[in-house]
Amino acid sequence: MSAVQLEINLEFTPNPMTLKYVFSQPLKVEGSNYYLSKEEAEKYSPMANRLFDVDTVGAVMICQEFISVTYSDRNTMREAHEAVINAIKEQLEACDTVCLPREDSGVEDADEMVTKIQAIIESDIRPSLAADGGDINFIRYKDSIVYVTMMGACSGCPHAQMTLKNGVLTRLQADLPEIEDIVSI
Template sequence: MNAQSQDLIRLEFTPNPSTLKYVVARPLLPRGTANFTEKAAAETSPLPLRLFEVDGVKAVMVGPSFVTVTMADEADAAALNDGVHAALHAHLDAGEHPVDPAVLEQAAAANAEDGPVVSRIKEIIEEEIRPAVAMDGGDISFERFQDGVVYVFMKGACSSCPSSTATLKMGIESRLREELPEVVEVVQI
């Protein structure tokens, strides 16, 4: 590890005891997140692939300036933390791109315009909800709006967090219903 990559990584704990958030003082992605729930999906993305090599890593999410790592149930947290730090430093020292640009393009293509209600839902999620969720090492993406129900996908620390149901119902659903009477419910898929 060289002197440039030292002090670039800060560990933060999340509300999900199985997920650790690593804030990196260097941009990783221009915007959004890339979520990897298995090693095979990370084969063309250098940073997640490197992190999956760490014993006990179950899932990886890369954000604009952070990475969240979800631990397997049997993982040794201290050893995993050491391994993740080493992998992050190795990645930063190598100067590689973190995520395959094709993965990012697919995510961007999925965000096509859909009409005024869907556009407003996406705007609220993007501008208000995602930044708040990212503070806890997670992410949320809009999947669809159908029959008054907003379907979202929660990633990173939020995907299996014990308090994600409360966040979903009391936070996200309340905010969307306050703004849009068309929204009846928000459901995590």
């Protein structure tokens, strides 16, 4: 993909430490790919690996439409933001490979309840979180409790717990009243 053809628009997220970089063209990537360290990024994502070279980048989430970058230092976000845009453009100019597939998705075998939970997350919850630069990953359902991982702008957001309990849990319970709680791990 030529970086010349690609426009990158900046969007702010509810998490003051996360910026969302939205693309004019989709990236060649499936799903949401979340990286918390350079070591993890080295294995699975040339793009995330490159972004972790920018000082104060603490987490990277890559989707088709956008990349969310969580910074570890608010005072240097402006300078780091410019470096992130340059790194994205340079990486896309050098290589179309953004992320490699992971061996294990971490999701347990699906039963009927899990299938219903995943369908609600996919159709109703994920689009809302993605609009703010975040995502949610279903981990498991056990003893009437849903376990998830919040990613991107949602990870570490001051509003994450409220989103989880008042948004995600409420939505799940509307169709599946047997769900008692939701936990982010």
